Amino acid sequence: MAAPTSAIPSFPKGSHVLHVLVSGPDVHEAIALPERGTLSLGRDDDADIRVPDSSASRQHALLHIGASVEIEDLGSTNGTHVGAVRIPPRQRVPLAIGQSVVIGGITLVLQHQYVRSAKLRVRSHGYFYDRLIEECAHAEADAKTTLGLLRIRLGATADEERGVDVVAAAMRPGDLVAAYAPREYEVLLPDSGQEKCREIAASIEKALAEIGGGPRLGLACFPQNGASPGALMAHACAQARGSDDEAPVGAVVCDAQMMALYQKARQAAKANANVLILGETGVGKEVLANYIHSESRRADKPFLKLNCAAVAETLLDSELFGHEPGAFTGANKSRKGLIQAADGGTLFIDEVGEMSLPMQAKLLRAAGQGEITRVGSTTVVKVDVRFVAATNRDLASDVKTGRFREDLFYRLAVFELIVLPLCDRKSEIEPLARKFLGDFAKDSDRQPPDISADALALLLRYDWPGNIRELRNVMERALALCSGSTITPEHLPQDKLAGVPAGASPGGAAPESSEELVAERRAIEAALANCAGNQTRAAEQLGISRRTLINKLAQLKIPRPRR
Numbered sequence: 001m002a003a004p005t006s007a008i009p010s011f012p013k014g015s016h017v018l019h020v021l022v023s024g025p026d027v028h029e030a031i032a033l034p035e036r037g038t039l040s041l042g043r044d045d046d047a048d049i050r051v052p053d054s055s056a057s058r059q060h061a062l063l064h065i066g067a068s069v070e071i072e073d074l075g076s077t078n079g080t081h082v083g084a085v086r087i088p089p090r091q092r093v094p095l096a097i098g099q100s101v102v103i104g105g106i107t108l109v110l111q112h113q114y115v116r117s118a119k120l121r122v123r124s125h126g127y128f129y130d131r132l133i134e135e136c137a138h139a140e141a142d143a144k145t146t147l148g149l150l151r152i153r154l155g156a157t158a159d160e161e162r163g164v165d166v167v168a169a170a171m172r173p174g175d176l177v178a179a180y181a182p183r184e185y186e187v188l189l190p191d192s193g194q195e196k197c198r199e200i201a202a203s204i205e206k207a208l209a210e211i212g213g214g215p216r217l218g219l220a221c222f223p224q225n226g227a228s229p230g231a232l233m234a235h236a237c238a239q240a241r242g243s244d245d246e247a248p249v250g251a252v253v254c255d256a257q258m259m260a261l262y263q264k265a266r267q268a269a270k271a272n273a274n275v276l277i278l279g280e281t282g283v284g285k286e287v288l289a290n291y292i293h294s295e296s297r298r299a300d301k302p303f304l305k306l307n308c309a310a311v312a313e314t315l316l317d318s319e320l321f322g323h324e325p326g327a328f329t330g331a332n333k334s335r336k337g338l339i340q341a342a343d344g345g346t347l348f349i350d351e352v353g354e355m356s357l358p359m360q361a362k363l364l365r366a367a368g369q370g371e372i373t374r375v376g377s378t379t380v381v382k383v384d385v386r387f388v389a390a391t392n393r394d395l396a397s398d399v400k401t402g403r404f405r406e407d408l409f410y411r412l413a414v415f416e417l418i419v420l421p422l423c424d425r426k427s428e429i430e431p432l433a434r435k436f437l438g439d440f441a442k443d444s445d446r447q448p449p450d451i452s453a454d455a456l457a458l459l460l461r462y463d464w465p466g467n468i469r470e471l472r473n474v475m476e477r478a479l480a481l482c483s484g485s486t487i488t489p490e491h492l493p494q495d496k497l498a499g500v501p502a503g504a505s506p507g508g509a510a511p512e513s514s515e516e517l518v519a520e521r522r523a524i525e526a527a528l529a530n531c532a533g534n535q536t537r538a539a540e541q542l543g544i545s546r547r548t549l550i551n552k553l554a555q556l557k558i559p560r561p562r563r
Contacts, residue, residue: 017112018069020049024106026121026131027052027173039063041103042074045196052174052190054138055104069095069110078104121177122164125477126495128178128186130537132229135190137536139222148189148197149220151180151236152204155213158183163215166207170200181480186236194221216240227309227351229540230282230466233473241443251287252432255425261417262291268415269295274367276352276412277390279419280544282469285390286348288419292388293346301345304338309351316359318375321366327376339372339383346386352412353393353404363387364408387412392544422464422471429459432468436475437487449479450486458489462497465541521556524549533561 018033031049033039039048042060051060057076064070070092073080080087081102087093095101101108132149139145154163160183167177167185176188187204189197201219208215218239219225220232253262268275269292277285286305293303311319318327322337338347349355355363366372367387371380389412398404422429433451441448451459455478464470478491523542531537539549553560 018065019111020063021109021111022049022051022106022173023109024053024174026123026176027106029173030111033063033065033069036066039065041108043191045192049108050173050191051103051106051108052172053104053106054134056106058144058191060103061101064092071095071101076103122185123176123178125178125180125186126493128176128180128188129229131176131188132232133536133540135188136222136227136229136232137539140227145191146193147222148192148194148200149222149232149236150187150189150197150201150204151218151220151233151240152185152187152208153216153240154183154185154208155215156183158208158211158213158215162211163208166211167204169207170204181477182483184480186233194224197221223310225310227307228281230469230473234469237473237476241440251284251291252428252435254431255420255427257420258425258428261419262288264415265292265417266295268292268417270297271415272296272298272386273414274386274412275388275415275417276395276409277388277417277419278395279390279392280421280467281392282467283419283421284468285419286350288417289346289348289388289390293348293386296346296386298345298386302342303346303348304342305348305350306338307350308354313356313359316355317362320359321362321372322374324374324376327374334374337372337374339366339385340381342385343383344385346388349387349389351391352389353391353395353398357403357405360405360408364405364411367408367411393548422467426460429464429471430456432471433459433475436472437479440476440479444479447485449482449484452486452488454489455487455492458492458494458497517556520552521558524552524556524558528558528561535561 017035019030020033022029022031040059040062041047041049041051042058043051043053043056044058047059049063055078057074057078059074060076061074061080062072064072071080071082071087072092073087073089075089079089082093082095083100095110097110097112099110101110135147139147152163152167154160163183164177164185167187171177171187174190176190178186178188180186189200192200197219201217205215205217208217218236218241220235220239222232225235226232251262253259265275265288275289275292277288279285289305290303293299306319308316317323318335318337320337320339322335322340325333349363362372366383366385370383370385372383373380395404395409395413399406399409422432430451433456434448437451438448459471459474466473474492475487477493478487481491482488524538527538527541528535531541535549542549544552550560552558
């Protein structure tokens with residue numbers, strides 16, 4: 001079998017040479033073919049002809065070009081169809097001019113005449129967010145899948161049409177662009193590694209700089225910068241604002257239950273004990289962890305953080321405990337891990353429930369005995385670190401099933417703090433919204449607008465499954481859309497704020513009474529009904545991960561919807 005060529009030669013526009021027209025929901029592109037050679041087709045970022053569809057394999061097929069053109073399926077999962085017939089794997093099948101090849105939802109047509117690509121289609125923010133949900137779910141199910149999200153703010157004096165053309169020139173088949181707000185765009189880069197995302201972002205930034213106006217770009221990669229749509233958007237927004245910190249400094253606490261929680265957190269801080277924080281994604285667990293550190297006698301020492309879900313399992317050991325030269329490929333020198341670097345201070349470990357059992361055993365030794373050993377070393381290093389761990393999982397249930405070590409659970413949960421979802425502390429919605437408007441207005445060098453009564457009513461009626469992180473994203477977009485002095489309903493995503501079912505308890509303690517179980521079951525069934533059985537969108541409505549929803553369907557004996 002011939003090896004794929006490294007690149008496709010360029011041909012003059014309009015040349016009468018062979019082309020493949022690639023068409024799908026978000027792609028329409030004609031790709032010139034060389035006179036002879038073998039090209040790879042697939043979902044992989046390095047494929048010669050990218051097939052941007054989740055049902056395509058990474059290396060799906062080969063296109064052999066010579067005296068004739070032949071297509072060869074590489075044993076793909078979902079097959080390759082020529083016309084309506086699925087071709088046998090590992091066999092070359094001739095292709096005629098005008099004949100179509102179907103891979104998932106993508107159609108490829110071999111043709112002589114050059115067909116100019118359609119003008120870039122700029123989608124709505126709603127369509128973009130739905131696709132982002134789907135891509136994150138796909139990446140969560142396939143550990144090899146990565147993706148990127150790019151936020152672009154055009155400069156105040158830049159020509160907007162030229163700016164869109166610059167973005168279009170850098171995009172590949174299957175990439176998606178949407179209008180986030182006036183002069184602001186968001187780009188989805190599916191099936192793209194971190195280096196490829198950075199390369200695309202750098203090329204766009206350089207080209208935009210040439211048209212002037214001081215553009216601002218923010219890039220978030222899955223899973224390095226977040227493993228959920230809301231987290232990715234928050235990170236990209238923060239970078240576009242010129243800040244690496246996605247969470248605003250300080251906390252808004254006016255709900256009676258939250259006041260009691262912060263009082264308990266202050267007691268934990270003074271006691272110098274380890275703390276376990278439970279709560280749904282986006283409720284402010286990191287803000288609470290920062291408060292605990294600031295109120296402790298360790299406040300003048302380091303406060304470091306690690307998100308276990310954003311670090312590959314193979315790298316987590318080195319990231320936490322450090323390594324010695326030669327411990328693994330690329331380890332050229334000695335390096336401290338986060339635990340040693342936080343000596344004397346606090347280490348915040350987010351998503352601790354995603355940690356594997358072997359890593360839990362190593363963390364237990366560090367948390368219990370204050371001892372660590374670097375990867376590739378036998379020397380024991382003593383450390384003095386307070387651990388604040390957080391998770392949106394039900395760790396008590398995970399202990400019962402053997403997924404989480406009981407001894408580590410009790411070592412971390414000396415103080416256990418449960419942060420309420422935003423829908424259970426609605427008195428904080430208005431002050432949080434106004435705080436975010438103030439923060440974002442300051443970044444934009446403008447006065448923060450007021451919030452109209454109608455807009456505030458929409459905010460208060462919504463159940464905020466994405467919690468504070470979702471509210472922050474909505475208010476940032478509202479400020480960008482508002483050119484006047486008041487946020488009105490037209491500046492808010494009214495279709496989204498129409499309301500979603502509440503009542504599920506994905507992150508805190510599991511429901512114990514039959515009434516709570518019935519309420520949770522009804523909430524899940526209502527979400528599935530609202531989303532026509534789409535589990536990915538239902539999970540997003542409920543503010544939980546798709547994996548958690550599937551686990552709950554099994555626990556509550558709710559039949560999984562099938563396509």
